[in-house]
Amino acid sequence: MxxxxxxxxxxxxxxxxxxxxxxxxxxxxxxxxxxxxxxxxxxxxxxxxxxxxxxxxxxxxxxxxxxxxxATRGLRITGYDDHRVLIEVQAGHPFTDFVDTTIAEGLTGMEMLVGIPGTVGATPVQNVGAYGQEISDTLVDVVAWDWELGRIVTMDATACRLGHRTSIFKHTRRWTLLSLRFALRRSELSAPVTYRTVATELGIPVGGRVPTAEAARAVLTVRRGKGMVMDSTDTDRRTVGSIFLSPEVSPGQADRLRAQNAPVNHFADGSTRVSASWLIQQAGFELGRPITAGTRISSLHYTLVADDGASAESFAQAIDIVLQQVLRHTDVLLTPEIDFIGDWHFRPARSSGRAGDDAADSRR
Ligand SMILES: Cc1cc2nc3c(=O)[nH]c(=O)nc-3n(C[C@H](O)[C@H](O)[C@H](O)COP(=O)(O)OP(=O)(O)OC[C@H]3O[C@@H](n4cnc5c(N)ncnc54)[C@H](O)[C@@H]3O)c2cc1C
The missing domain is CATH 3.30.43.10 (Uridine Diphospho-n-acetylenolpyruvylglucosamine Reductase, domain 2)
Structure with missing residues (x-):
């Protein structure tokens, strides 16, 4: 070490x-x-x-x-049954490699998660998900160090309380995940393609299925178009993906938003949510717009990215400015998805505070 x-x-x-x-x-x-x-x-x-x-x-x-x-690495098959393969993965293993391996092995369950950066050990923390799949679909259990109990614990997926971009591990340092087990189904075909953009890319109707590798290629193409894969040559590469969670909406709000062509999707936890990026766009932010010193809206997608001169303080201020302006324009309060590490805690300005709006307005 x-x-x-x-x-x-x-x-x-x-x-x-x-x-x-x-x-x-x-x-x-x-x-x-x-x-x-x-x-x-x-x-x-x-x-x-x-x-x-x-x-x-x-x-x-x-x-x-x-x-x-x-930075631990390694994955191994620990068991089979008629339809499923159990795979144990070390927490530091790159998630993209794990996903690619499952596709190459003729397994379904991870193909829509292709291109998401990070380690396998971090995936349950916010129940990583994209394009209709999430970690909760396949996670069996985790082995973790419990800093409160001072010993190793094994927690099954139910104990992990996986929800929409959340789990028992989010916003706490109580556990360090050491290894994880997943169960994936054998299938040459992908899960049903439930996202219109991916179905369009594949030229199939929503709900259709294609070979897993084809589905993964289509997801990667859609993600690249939004700057949602890590590419060292990309000008928007200093990113954390989505800054905000997609907020939950009521059935009535969902109908109204759909009428405005908003991307509204159902999630496995039963919630219906509208895309945070769409709300940011509705609030009047344009692609590429500078927000604070060294921060701006990505040139490809409605999220924040960093450039030279960015600091944690300026980035946190930018988050607050976007949050306040979205609240003012759409009446929806966004919640940051990212985790704040270090000895500070991010506190968004109160909804009544207008400092963020003023700062954003002055940059138009
Ligand atoms: C371009 C881009 C696209 C993205 N797209 C998506 C997406 O489509 N869907 C999605 O859900 N996320 C997405 N993300 C977010 C991110 O990739 C995931 O949250 C990923 O799981 C983070 O992994 P990491 O190893 O980088 O974790 P880190 O950023 O290092 O850590 C994230 C959190 O997990 C905790 N953590 C990390 N490892 C462990 C461990 N072993 N035990 C306990 N806690 C741990 C950390 O303390 C921290 O709180 C994207 C990010 C980027 C940059």
Whole structure:
């Protein structure tokens, strides 16, 4: 295990923002984890677990708590039945590699999640999902270190309380996920394609099925068009994907929004939600528009990205400005999807506060 003191966290995140970690430990070998538990005991607060940093905003002052960079790798088949294959994956394994492997092995359950950056261990944290599939469809259980109990625990998928971009692991440092098991079905055909954009790309009706690899290719094409894959040459590459959760709407609101051509979708937890990006567009933000120092709306999609000069403070301010303007224009309060790492806590300005709006207006 490699341990450094004062290492900058910015290069370990896709936004490339954030100060140093008082103690950073890179875990490559699962058996070294107990050594980290001892080291973390010498630092204040509960340690932070970091994967590929693709869904976090790290504070400019960094973290005084110990940071564990989860870099373990490996996946293996642990069992079969007639239709399903059980696969155990180390938490630090790249998620894109896991998804590609399942497709190559003739399994369905992950093909719509192709191109999502990050580690496998982070996927239950916000029940990662896209284009009609989410981790809750296939997760069997996780093995985790429970910092409160001070021991290893195994939690089945029900105990993980996976919801729409949330779980028992979201907004807490209580657990560090070490390994995970998934059950995937054997099938040459993908799950039904429920998103219109993907169905259009494939030239099939919504609800149709195609070979899993074809479905994955179509999803990747749609994602690329929105800057939703990590591409080092992309000018919008300093991104965390979606900044905000898609807010839940009532049946009446859903009908009204559909009449305006809003992307409204049903989710596995029973909720109906409207796209946050669509709301941002409705609130009057244009693609590429600068928001605060070093931050702007992506040139491809209605989300925030960072450029030179961005800081955690300016990025958090930009989040607040977008949130306030969407509230004012659409009466919908957005909630940030990303996690805030470090010794600060992001507090959106109160809905009555107009500072954000004023700042945004002055940049039009
Ligand atoms: C271009 C782009 C596209 C994206 N598209 C999607 C999408 O379609 N759908 C979607 O759901 N997300 C999407 N995301 C968000 C992100 O990819 C996922 O949330 C991903 O699971 C984060 O993985 P990570 O390893 O980078 O986690 P990090 O960003 O490092 O961490 C995220 C959170 O998980 C915690 N965490 C990480 N690893 C562990 C662990 N082993 N144990 C306990 N806690 C842990 C961290 O403490 C933090 O709170 C996208 C991001 C980008 C940049």
């Amino acid at each position: 490699r341990v450094t003191h004062g290492a900058p966290l910015a290069p370990l995140t896709t936004l490339a923002i954030g100060g140093p970690a008082a103690l950073l430990a890179e875990l490559h070998v699962p058996a070294d984890f107990p050594e980290f538990v001892k080291l973390a005991g010498g630092c204040p607060g509960r340690p932070v677990t970091l994967g590929h940093g693709s869904n976090v905003l790290v504070d400019d002052s960094g973290s005084t708590s110990a940071v564990l960079l989860m």
